[in-house]
Amino acid sequence: MTDLPNTPRLTPTRYRELASHDREKFQRTLASHVVAHVGFVRDGEPMVLPTGYGFDDDYLYIHGSTGSAFYRDMGDGRPLCISITSLDGFVYARSTYDSAVQYRSIVIFGAAEKLEGDDKVRAFDIMAEHLMPGRVAEVRPSTPKELAATMALRVSLAEASLKILDGGVEETPDDGEDHSVWAGTLPLRLIAGNPDTALLTPPWTLLPDSVRLQQQRFSNR
Amino acid sequence: MTDLPNTPRLTPTRYRELASHDREKFQRTLASHVVAHVGFVRDGEPMVLPTGYGFDDDYLYIHGSTGSAFYRDMGDGRPLCISITSLDGFVYARSTYDSAVQYRSIVIFGAAEKLEGDDKVRAFDIMAEHLMPGRVAEVRPSTPKELAATMALRVSLAEASLKILDGGVEETPDDGEDHSVWAGTLPLRLIAGNPDTALLTPPWTLLPDSVRLQQQRFSNR
Numbered sequence: 001m002t003d004l005p006n007t008p009r010l011t012p013t014r015y016r017e018l019a020s021h022d023r024e025k026f027q028r029t030l031a032s033h034v035v036a037h038v039g040f041v042r043d044g045e046p047m048v049l050p051t052g053y054g055f056d057d058d059y060l061y062i063h064g065s066t067g068s069a070f071y072r073d074m075g076d077g078r079p080l081c082i083s084i085t086s087l088d089g090f091v092y093a094r095s096t097y098d099s100a101v102q103y104r105s106i107v108i109f110g111a112a113e114k115l116e117g118d119d120k121v122r123a124f125d126i127m128a129e130h131l132m133p134g135r136v137a138e139v140r141p142s143t144p145k146e147l148a149a150t151m152a153l154r155v156s157l158a159e160a161s162l163k164i165l166d167g168g169v170e171e172t173p174d175d176g177e178d179h180s181v182w183a184g185t186l187p188l189r190l191i192a193g194n195p196d197t198a199l200l201t202p203p204w205t206l207l208p209d210s211v212r213l214q215q216q217r218f219s220n221r
Numbered sequence: 222m223t224d225l226p227n228t229p230r231l232t233p234t235r236y237r238e239l240a241s242h243d244r245e246k247f248q249r250t251l252a253s254h255v256v257a258h259v260g261f262v263r264d265g266e267p268m269v270l271p272t273g274y275g276f277d278d279d280y281l282y283i284h285g286s287t288g289s290a291f292y293r294d295m296g297d298g299r300p301l302c303i304s305i306t307s308l309d310g311f312v313y314a315r316s317t318y319d320s321a322v323q324y325r326s327i328v329i330f331g332a333a334e335k336l337e338g339d340d341k342v343r344a345f346d347i348m349a350e351h352l353m354p355g356r357v358a359e360v361r362p363s364t365p366k367e368l369a370a371t372m373a374l375r376v377s378l379a380e381a382s383l384k385i386l387d388g389g390v391e392e393t394p395d396d397g398e399d400h401s402v403w404a405g406t407l408p409l410r411l412i413a414g415n416p417d418t419a420l421l422t423p424p425w426t427l428l429p430d431s432v433r434l435q436q437q438r439f440s441n442r
């Protein structure tokens with residue numbers, strides 16, 4: 001895989017040292033997130049919509065209802081800015097100024113292409129596999145009517161960036177701070193709770209692999 | 222507190238029944254999140270930046286370096302669209318089409334005002350109190366130089382919306398689905414792990430109240 005590019009608008013103006021150009025780390029970061037925020041311009045004004053996504057080596061995939069004016073706008077080829085962010089923890093420094101949140105932040109610039117036919121079906125499978133790994137094999141296929149009601153879009157991952165703040169407190173014995181004040185980090189992690197079974201599921205039904213996979217994905221490891 | 226307004230651009234085009242106009246629920250949702258995605262138009266193109274925030278009854282507060290061209294743009298009065306989203310779980314329906322993620326999604330339309338003097342100091346305290354409750358009292362005050370290096374912006378919460386998907390699988394005995402397939406929900410929650418103490422903290426130092434508050438905030442309750 002190629003490195004992430006270094007175009008001017010992908011270069012952070014601040015904290016450049018946090019930028020990563022490691023494509024593998026980028027793909028791993030995409031794998032660990034679920035929600036993207038898609039920004040676009042609508043009648044001259046900004047609009048940001050949260051949405052689930054899927055991805056492969058080259059594209060990010062999103063989907064929405066064909067009845068949604070927002071998704072129709074998003075899919076008409078206009079410029080998009082997509083931000084995918086996780087909150088990974090807090091850095092408790094010895095001043096509020098030096099305190100920070102730990103995060104992994106992806107930004108993708110591009111435009112969406114609307115997918116049809118086999119490409120569309122493949123895009124839905126990619127998204128389903130990312131959002132609920134293993135689930136496609138457990139449920140019935142989508143009907144032609146369901147497929148027709150949903151739009152599948154893809155955006156190239158060519159112009160993308162990754163910024164990671166995962167460090168702790170920066171401190172030296174002579175930094176002028178009062179070291180008797182506790183400093184350190186507090187990590188955060190998205191954790192799955194207990195599944196809640198729908199009423200019409202027969203009581204002897206085993207929890208499917210897809211839910212157990214998801215619990216494993218969102219666990220303390 | 223007044224209800225959330227119902228302007229055309231705040232009215233969802235899809236799933237209107239998920240919209241909430243309860244201002245108290247809105248404030249509680251703001252309280253439980255940490256990161257906002259701020260969208261704006263820059264040279265005709267969309268830009269989305271993730272950032273921590275604070276809030277009171279009337280305003281959302283964000284801050285950034287005075288050296289950041291992005292924050293200078295964001296703060297010059299141009300229209301902003303701010304999206305705050307949490308991923309709260311997965312709905313495993315008996316088709317991928319009916320499956321969904323559970324979320325709480327806030328959207329705020331407005332423009333930022335740059336704060337100075339006492340308003341600016343108060344804004345920093347509000348943000349610090351939201352991001353790291355109790356921490357301001359434990360550390361030294363910010364220096365004039367630190368204050369000067371940071372911009373504080375506020376955006377009115379007058380034009381804001383809240384959309385919540387917290388329901389489970391919709392099912393009826395005659396919905397035509399194969400009910401032998403397990404269906405249900407899997408909740409997700411952001412949980413704090415164990416704090417990691419910075420090396421220069423004296424070993425006998427107790428974990429401060431602020432970190433214990435944060436652990437409580439991000440716990441299984």
